[in-house]
Amino acid sequence: MxxxxxxxxxxxxxxxxxxxxxxxxxxxxxxxxxxxxxxxxxxxxxxxxxxxxxxxxxxxxxxxxxxxxxxxxxxxxxxxxxxxxxxxxxxxxxxxxxxxxxxxxxxxxxxxxxxxxxxxxxxxxxxxxxxxxxxxxxxxxxxxxxxxxxxxxxxxxxxxxxxxxxxxxxxxxEPDAHDEIVAHISHLPQVLASTLCASLAKREVRWRNHAGGGLRDTTRIAGSDPKLWKTILAQNRDEVLRAVRAYQEELHGLERALANRDWFEVQAILERGRAYRDQFRPIP
Known part of the structure; x- marks a missing residue:
């Protein structure tokens, strides 16, 4: 070409x-x-x-x-x-x-x-x-x-x-549409993986020795270069903030359902998550 x-x-x-x-x-x-x-x-x-x-x-x-x-x-x-x-x-x-x-x-x-x-x-x-x-x-x-x-x-x-x-x-x-999309499907996952590990780091250090596949799979990208991601988050700050706030609303919904023992709502949230995950395109 x-x-x-x-x-x-x-x-x-x-x-x-x-x-x-x-x-x-x-x-x-x-x-x-x-x-x-x-x-x-x-x-x-x-x-x-x-x-x-x-x-x-x-x-x-x-x-x-x-x-x-x-x-x-x-x-x-x-x-x-x-x-x-x-x-x-x-x-x-x-x-x-x-x-x-x-x-x-x-x-x-x-x-x-x-x-x-x-x-x-x-x-x-x-x-x-x-x-x-x-x-x-x-x-x-x-x-x-x-x-x-x-x-x-x-x-x-x-x-x-x-x-x-x-x-x-x-x-x-268009560029701005791209930034909105990746704030949710790329930048937010990085933020979640990194903050989850940062939160666990405040707990008993030996807990990490017992980590199974769930934690390892969920936090794989937490091993990415922090300096690189700092510049990405700075460049896409506004869209990432909107994505984080939207996620916080979902997390608060799960928190309320747990606090109220609303097991129907807990299951509904988990089922919505599984349905979304099941529709991912297979990786070649």
């Missing part, structure tokens, strides 16, 4: 994009740039990497598509930094889990010479680092593509086609 793509700041997602692009033939050449010199050295010679650049500008100078995989607070500065170095017609996307402000500021930085089309693959994990990248990470997983109303439809279509070529299921929504 593309003669050359550039991936900036590859961690788990960026390395997986590079591997998948090579595996599925979505790009003929891939150039990488990493902030740390030792990581750039490690990336040289990887079979799924054709070139490692020393600067972001050098990485994008001949790329038709640039994928920025940095933490959400670093995406816009990188867009602004590479804007003068982009070749004519180049597209820029990202993999950040917040889209509203990033999309608007990046559009301003690039328009009218280039197009920014936000992306967010729902394929991360608690693991970080390019070493954990996999060519099949996006297979059967949703990737949000988030054009603004003023975005060139052809540019949005090309970015969507790229993710489709990696066997991802593309969902196209």
């Amino acid at each position: 593309f003669d050359e793509i550039a991936i900036l700041a590859p961690g788990l997602l960026g390395a997986s994009v590079a591997r998948a692009a090579r595996h599925y033939g979505a790009a003929q050449r891939t150039t990488l740039w990493a902030r740390r010199p030792e990581v750039r050295l490690q990336l040289q010679g990887q079979a799924w990497c054709d070139r490692v650049a020393d600067t972001p500008a050098a990485a994008v100078q001949s790329a038709q598509l640039v994928i920025i995989c940095a933490p959400v607070d670093q995406i816009v500065p990188l867009v602004q930094q590479i804007a003068p170095a982009l070749p004519p017609g180049a597209l820029v996307t990202d993999v950040g889990s917040v889209k509203g402000e990033i999309s608007r500021l990046s559009h301003v930085a690039l328009a009218p010479r280039h197009a920014f089309v936000g992306s967010h693959p729902m394929a991360g994990s608690e693991k970080t680092g390019w070493e954990h990248g996999r060519a099949d990470l996006f297979k059967g997983r949703t990737t949000f593509v988030t054009p603004l109303p003023e975005t060139d439809p052809a540019a949005a279509a090309r970015v969507a086609a790229f993710w489709t070529a990696l066997e991802s299921d593309v969902a196209t929504v």
